[in-house]
Amino acid sequence: xKADPIALLTSLGHAVTSRLDRLGLATRFAIAVFSVLxxxxxxxxxxxxxxxxxxxxxxxxxxxxxxxxxxxxxVQGYEVLQRYGSTEALGVIxxxxxxxxxxxxxxxxxxxGRASSAVTAEIGLMRATDQLAAxxxxxxDPLARVIAPRFLAAIFSxxxxxxxxxxxxxxxxxxxxxxxxxxxxxxFWSQMQASVDVRIDIVNGxxxxxxxxxxxxxxxxxxxxxxxxxxxxxxTATTRTVVTSSLAVLLLDLVLTVMMFRGxx
Amino acid sequence: xxxxQDIIRIENVRFAYGERxxxxxxxxxxxxxxxxxxxxxxxxxxxxLLGLIGGRLIPSAGKVFVEEQNVPSLxxxxxxxxxxxxxxxxxxxxxFTDLSVFENVAFPYREQTDLSEDMIRTLVLMxxxxxxxxxxxxxxxxxxxxxxxxxxxxxxxITLDPSIMLYDEPFTGLDPISVGIxxxxxxxxxxxxxxTSVIVTHDLNETLRLADRVVVLSAGKVYxxxxxxxxxxxTDPFIRQFADGLPDGxxxxxxxxxxxxxxxxxx
Ligand SMILES: Nc1ncnc2c1ncn2[C@@H]1O[C@H](COP(=O)(O)OP(=O)(O)OP(=O)(O)O)[C@@H](O)[C@H]1O
Ligand SMILES: [Mg+2]
Numbered sequence: 001x002k003a004d005p006i007a008l009l010t011s012l013g014h015a016v017t018s019r020l021d022r023l024g025l026a027t028r029f030a031i032a033v034f035s036v037l038x039x040x041x042x043x044x045x046x047x048x049x050x051x052x053x054x055x056x057x058x059x060x061x062x063x064x065x066x067x068x069x070x071x072x073x074x075v076q077g078y079e080v081l082q083r084y085g086s087t088e089a090l091g092v093i094x095x096x097x098x099x100x101x102x103x104x105x106x107x108x109x110x111x112x113g114r115a116s117s118a119v120t121a122e123i124g125l126m127r128a129t130d131q132l133a134a135x136x137x138x139x140x141d142p143l144a145r146v147i148a149p150r151f152l153a154a155i156f157s158x159x160x161x162x163x164x165x166x167x168x169x170x171x172x173x174x175x176x177x178x179x180x181x182x183x184x185x186x187x188f189w190s191q192m193q194a195s196v197d198v199r200i201d202i203v204n205g206x207x208x209x210x211x212x213x214x215x216x217x218x219x220x221x222x223x224x225x226x227x228x229x230x231x232x233x234x235x236t237a238t239t240r241t242v243v244t245s246s247l248a249v250l251l252l253d254l255v256l257t258v259m260m261f262r263g264x265x
Numbered sequence: 266x267x268x269x270q271d272i273i274r275i276e277n278v279r280f281a282y283g284e285r286x287x288x289x290x291x292x293x294x295x296x297x298x299x300x301x302x303x304x305x306x307x308x309x310x311x312x313x314l315l316g317l318i319g320g321r322l323i324p325s326a327g328k329v330f331v332e333e334q335n336v337p338s339l340x341x342x343x344x345x346x347x348x349x350x351x352x353x354x355x356x357x358x359x360x361f362t363d364l365s366v367f368e369n370v371a372f373p374y375r376e377q378t379d380l381s382e383d384m385i386r387t388l389v390l391m392x393x394x395x396x397x398x399x400x401x402x403x404x405x406x407x408x409x410x411x412x413x414x415x416x417x418x419x420x421x422x423i424t425l426d427p428s429i430m431l432y433d434e435p436f437t438g439l440d441p442i443s444v445g446i447x448x449x450x451x452x453x454x455x456x457x458x459x460x461t462s463v464i465v466t467h468d469l470n471e472t473l474r475l476a477d478r479v480v481v482l483s484a485g486k487v488y489x490x491x492x493x494x495x496x497x498x499x500t501d502p503f504i505r506q507f508a509d510g511l512p513d514g515x516x517x518x519x520x521x522x523x524x525x526x527x528x529x530x531x532x
Contacts, residue, residue, distance in 0.1 A: 130359035134418075137319055137353045139345040140376045 026222055033151055033221065036144040046149040047156070054115040054150070055157030059164070061114055062107055066098075066165035069106060070172025073097055077173075078181055087177075088187035092195040094173040095166075099196065099205045100261070103166035104158075105253050108212035111158060112245035116220035119150050120241040123224025124234035132225075147221045154217025159209035166205070204260045211252055216245045271330075272297040272429060272461050273318060278327035280313055287313050288324070289485035300455055300462045302472040304507060305482030308520065311465040312356065314482070315431045318463065319353055320344045331429070349377060352427035356434050358418035360406040366393070366417050367402040373424040392420040395450060412439045419447065423454060429461045430454065436468040444468065448475050469508055473497065481507065 040046055077093045123146065126132050132142040170192075177183045196202070220241050227237035273295040280288040287310040295301050303311050316322035317329050320336040329336040334347060360369050370389045374380055380388070393399040396416040406414060415435065422430065432451070436444045448471050455462050466472050472479060473493040481488045481504065488503060496504060522528070 125362075129362070130355045130357060131361055133321060134353070134355055134359035135361075136321065137348055137351070138373050138376065139348040140372075141341075141345070145376075 025226065026218075029222055029225065030218055032143055033147055033218070036141060036148050037152065039141075039144040040148045040152055046145070047152055050149045050153035051156060054111075054119065054153045055161065058111060058114050058157070058161055061110055062161045062165050063168045065106065065110055066103075066168030067172040069102055069165075070094060070098065070169030070174075071176045073102075073169065074173035074176035074181075078177060078183075087181075087183050088191055090173065090177045090183055091170075091188040091192035094177075095170055095192045095196050096201060098166040098169040099201050101253070101257070102169065103162040104205055104208040104212060105249060107162040107165045107209070108158060108216055108249040109246055111154070111161065112216050112220075112242050112249065115157070116154065116216050116241050116245055117238045119154075119220040120224040120227070121234055121238045123147070123150070123221060124227030124229075124237050127225065127227060128229035128231075128234060147225060151217040151221050154220065155210060155213035158213035158216070159206050162205065162209040200261075204256075207260075208253065208256050211256060212249050215248045215252060219245045219248060270296045272332060273463070274328075274330040275314075275317070276328045276330070278317060278324040278329060280310070280317065280322065280324050286485055288317075290327070291482075291486055292327075293480060293487055293490075295461060295463060297461055298455070298459055299477045300451065300464065300475055302476035302479045303463065303465045303482065304467070304469070304472065304479060305488075307467075309482050310485060311482060312433055315353070315433055315463065315465060318429075319348065319351060319431060349425060350427050351429045351431065352422035352425070353431040354415070354419050354422045354433060354435055356437070358406075358411075358414040360409075360414055360418055360421070362406050364406075365402070366398065366404050366406070366409070369406070369417060370421045370424060372421065377425060388424070392424055393417075395423075396420045397446060412443050415439065416443070416447065419450070426458055427460065428458075430463070432462065432464040432466070434465055434467065436466055436471055444471055451475060469510075 073094045074090060077090050078087055081087045081089055081093070123132075126146065132146065135142045135145060174188065178185050178188050223237040223241045223244070227233050271294050273293075275291060275293045278288055278291045279286065291314070303314060305311055313322060317324055318331060318336070320329075320331075320339065323337045331347060332350070334343070336344070336347070339347065360366075361372065364372065367389055370392050371385050374385045374388060390399055390402065393402055396419055398413060398416055398420070401409065401413065401417070406417070409417065415438070419435065430451075435447055435451070439447065451462055451464065452475055454460050464472070464476065473496060476493060478490065478492060479496050480490050483503065489501070491499065491504075496508060499505065499508070
């Protein structure tokens with residue numbers, strides 16, 4: 001088959017414009033969602049269910065993952081620190097890694113797989129079965145009633161889950177480092193307390209989580225809201241939520257890390 | 266005077282999905298208090314027409330007046346104010362799957378009114394009783410048959426006593442007894458509450474029993490606008506094809522396609 005340069009150019013152009021189209025759609029959608037957020041604060045009850053489904057139900061996976069990651073960090077960290085004879089710094093290394101990076105990032109990735117995918121599928125099915133249309137015809141705005149609470153739940157849940165992830169990770173590291181390897185208990189905690197800064201480390205970490213929450217939350221409701229109303233369309237949208245969210249989190253993390261931690265010390 | 270009586274007025278409306286025109290210069294007037302049946306071939310644009318009346322779809326040309334307001338030009342809040350007076354029964358019910366039957370019917374009250382819990386309970390049970398499903402109040406939508414779901418959706422659609430009801434195929438998939446019950450219910454609502462009902466349906470028997478007027482769509486236009494008696498007596502081949510359910514006639518059964526033999530040989 002001979003490649004037709006015109007056809008090639010056309011399809012390339014189409015690919016670009018359709019992506020730009022979708023970006024424009026996403027932007028207008030985001031503005032529409034932000035403009036109805038106030039409604040949800042007035043009726044806070046709407047968020048409770050979503051916090052339960054997205055946040056509370058993600059607790060076990062987040063805590064267990066945090067424990068494992070903390071344990072692995074302790075084993076790896078100890079191995080390196082031993083060469084320099086400063087194994088008491090294990091607590092610092094683990095805490096900083098978790099609070100600054102792994103807590104927000106890994107939690108957001110887990111959240112995308114565990115909660116956001118479910119949100120996309122739920123909203124996509126509501127669209128496919130005319131539930132959103134029915135609500136709209138009852139003069140109830142689906143953006144305010146269905147979309148906004150799920151979006152806000154992601155923003156509220158992520159920082160809390162990330163904090164729990166980090167806490168679980170530190171406990172995991174303590175179990176390995178102090179209980180099994182035998183690092184000094186006092187040194188482990190006191191060095192950690194002395195070196196973890198509230199503003200630089202904790203506030204920045206929480207900030208990252210909030211930004212990830214906005215990104216992951218927005219992607220999940222957008223993909224669901226505009227899912228093609230068929231079984232295949234919903235499954236495609238669900239996959240896309242996980243892939244796009246994960247990439248967005250990693251890219252945003254790079255940008256935020258450079259902005260927050262470049263030029264420290 | 267006749268102006269006041271026209272509750273819905275559709276003027277030269279055009280609507281297309283992409284390149285494919287669905288409605289073409291369609292005009293239709295619906296008077297207050299009447300029951301009007303919309304018939305026409307599958308894919309002929311009946312659901313689309315209801316979407317235009319409810320303001321969910323925007324025509325590419327023409328005007329849609331509901332209660333003297335031009336629907337496509339309304340702001341969101343004005344549109345929502347209008348929709349509080351419109352009830353719509355969707356083709357597949359569109360019940361909220363995360364809410365029980367009771368909560369589905371209570372939904373409009375909870376969203377649109379400040380009624381007490383006791384009052385809501387009473388009203389919801391009355392609406393469910395009207396469709397014969399008071400006993401199913403605590404079931405979830407997944408536990409209902411298709412026909413039951415439709416009846417719950419009907420109860421939900423009439424919660425706020427709308428002045429206009431749009432029904433998208435209320436009879437499809439119902440057993441003959443339920444068809445009769447729903448038909449009588451539509452008629453009773455219309456009489457008791459002074460509602461105007463627009464019913465999209467394929468059920469000709471029930472339509473002829475129920476409707477004041479039957480509108481048949483064809484090629485995106487109103488093909489005819491007749492009383493049930495006139496339909497029964499009509500000798501028009503197109504109408505007879507509908508009335509008698511014949512596969513061959515002016516209405517093609519097939520979606521437009523390439524030549525069949527050519528298509529088969531093409532592989
Ligand atoms: N979202 C959409 N995108 C593209 N085309 C659509 C869409 N919805 C409907 N159509 C097309 O518009 C035409 C009219 O659809 P509509 O749902 O109004 O038909 P209908 O008269 O209600 O048919 P039925 O009796 O089968 O319900 C159909 O041929 C359908 O292919
Ligand atoms: Mg239809």
